[in-house]
Amino acid sequence: xxxxxxxxxxxxxxxxxxxxxxxxxxxxxxxxxxxxxxxxxxxxxxxxxxxxxxxxxxxxxxxxxxxxxxxxxxxxxxxxxxxxxxxxxxxxxxxxxxxxxxxxxxxxxxxxxxxxxxxxxxxxxxxxxxxxxxxxxxxxxxxxxxxxxxxxxxxxxxxxxxxxxxxxxxxxxxxxxxxxxxxxxxxxxxxxxxxxxxxxxxxxxxxxxxxx
Amino acid sequence: xxxxxxxxxxxxxxxxxxxxxxxxxxxxxxxxxxxxxxxxxxxxxxxxxxxxxxxxxxxxxxxxxxxxxxxxxxxxxxxxxxxxxxxxxxxxxxxxxxxxxxxxxxxxxxxxxxxxxxxxxxxxxxxxxxxxxxxxxxxxxxxxxxxxxxxxxxxxxxxxxxxxxxxxxxxxxxxxxxxxxxxxxxxxxxxxxxxxxxxxxxxxxxxxxxxxxxxxxxxxxxxxxxxxxxxxxxxxxxxxxxxxxxxxxxxxxxxxxxxxxxxxx
Numbered sequence: 001x002x003x004x005x006x007x008x009x010x011x012x013x014x015x016x017x018x019x020x021x022x023x024x025x026x027x028x029x030x031x032x033x034x035x036x037x038x039x040x041x042x043x044x045x046x047x048x049x050x051x052x053x054x055x056x057x058x059x060x061x062x063x064x065x066x067x068x069x070x071x072x073x074x075x076x077x078x079x080x081x082x083x084x085x086x087x088x089x090x091x092x093x094x095x096x097x098x099x100x101x102x103x104x105x106x107x108x109x110x111x112x113x114x115x116x117x118x119x120x121x122x123x124x125x126x127x128x129x130x131x132x133x134x135x136x137x138x139x140x141x142x143x144x145x146x147x148x149x150x151x152x153x154x155x156x157x158x159x160x161x162x163x164x165x166x167x168x169x170x171x172x173x174x175x176x177x178x179x180x181x182x183x184x185x186x187x188x189x190x191x192x193x194x195x196x197x198x199x200x201x202x203x204x205x206x207x208x209x210x211x212x
Numbered sequence: 213x214x215x216x217x218x219x220x221x222x223x224x225x226x227x228x229x230x231x232x233x234x235x236x237x238x239x240x241x242x243x244x245x246x247x248x249x250x251x252x253x254x255x256x257x258x259x260x261x262x263x264x265x266x267x268x269x270x271x272x273x274x275x276x277x278x279x280x281x282x283x284x285x286x287x288x289x290x291x292x293x294x295x296x297x298x299x300x301x302x303x304x305x306x307x308x309x310x311x312x313x314x315x316x317x318x319x320x321x322x323x324x325x326x327x328x329x330x331x332x333x334x335x336x337x338x339x340x341x342x343x344x345x346x347x348x349x350x351x352x353x354x355x356x357x358x359x360x361x362x363x364x365x366x367x368x369x370x371x372x373x374x375x376x377x378x379x380x381x382x383x384x385x386x387x388x389x390x391x392x393x394x395x396x397x398x399x400x401x402x403x404x405x406x407x408x409x410x411x412x413x414x415x416x417x418x419x420x421x422x423x424x425x426x427x428x429x430x431x432x433x434x435x436x437x438x439x440x441x442x443x444x445x446x447x448x449x450x451x452x453x454x455x456x457x458x459x460x461x462x463x464x465x466x467x468x469x470x471x472x473x474x475x476x477x
């Protein structure tokens with residue numbers, strides 16, 4: 001198999017040109033697309049997440065590496081067949097109703113995607129009904145909610161209740177985050193998990209779904 | 213430069229504990245320190261208490277003003293908490309903040325127009341965060357219009373251009389700075405205000421970035437800031453920048469501060 005170490009390094013460094021070139025070389029060498037993703041790209045993002053959690057990498061590096069992986073995925077897309085790429089899990093994410101903040105949510109989405117999850121991002125100002133409706137449609141493994149204002153946090157338990165009423169609460173794991181959100185609050189509203197930043201969110205998601 | 217002292221915020225552990233325990237002495241001390249360090253308004257924020265926010269904010273207002281004779285900056289997005297707190301406030305408070313987000317505008321506008329107060333107007337449009345200078349200026353202009361229509365004088369309006377982290381987009385610094393310049397130019401007499409910590413989110417040595425942002429914002433015309441006046445390096449930066457901008461006759465403030473041991477490199 002084509003040596004993917006250079007690709008992984010390029011993802012860690014956020015070197016888009018090298019990463020794209022290496023992806024193309026791997027394709028030319030007839031490497032399996034799944035392998036390029038699982039053994040080349042994802043290990044790079046895992047390392048980035050790890051370094052971020054250790055305080056060695058900062059937000060701009062996460063963004064740069066995520067962008068690098070995205071460019072490689074764009075190259076690989078035409079070669080992916082339906083059902084070909086395995087996913088670690090489906091995540092439905094959004095910022096709650098009345099709240100327009102999305103920086104944290106976007107970082108979480110990017111890092112989860114980099115880790116191999118499939119993300120459906122509902123954007124900002126998402127009312128409980130929309131979380132429920134989309135969850136019924138795509139059957140995610142995780143419903144993730146973000147809030148940056150203490151006044152919009154109450155939409156989180158309301159959304160959890162709406163998932164219950166729709167009979168799907170037990171089919172998903174609910175994760176929450178955002179500056180005013182705490183582990184304590186997550187327990188109070190009976191969410192399944194809380195994470196304080198994008199790196200921790202990936203770790204938590206993996207734990208909740210029992211994947212590595 | 214108008215200074216709003218930011219320390220009494222329950223997102224700080226010591227303040228949260230003080231509110232929890234009703235430790236008036238600790239709160240009064242935090243207020244007094246900031247007043248003595250040069251604050252013109254003392255910000256009070258009890259947002260972390262959620263449903264108990266109104267009661268905690270009221271307690272903060274009463275506790276501070278009992279001992280410290282200074283107007284407060286009532287920092288909450290909750291109309292309920294604000295309406296309770298404003299009744300207990302002695303003098304003219306600053307309200308932090310109103311924006312164009314529908315619910316927020318509708319619920320806070322009646323409050324800011326029924327009491328004499330200063331208003332922070334956040335450049336957030338109805339459905340999204342601004343990304344460019346133009347979007348910020350547009351939102352700011354609209355807010356100024358709405359507030360003045362309701363009878364609030366321009367000098368009582370403090371436009372916050374909405375500071376976003378440069379770690380996410382390195383244009384966010386210049387976007388905010390450009391908005392400050394434009395708003396000060398387009399609306400002579402208006403005030404601009406901002407906090408200093410958003411800009412450095414996600415980066416190391418945030419204090420360095422924050423105080424340089426203060427200097428840049430001041431040179432673009434910023435007239436008020438929400439900061440920690442007990443941070444000596446920050447205040448020394450402020451004094452030195454005021455001086456450099458020709459606002460300190462005979463360098464008096466700077467030299468006096470130096471003689472009082474307040475100028476730290």
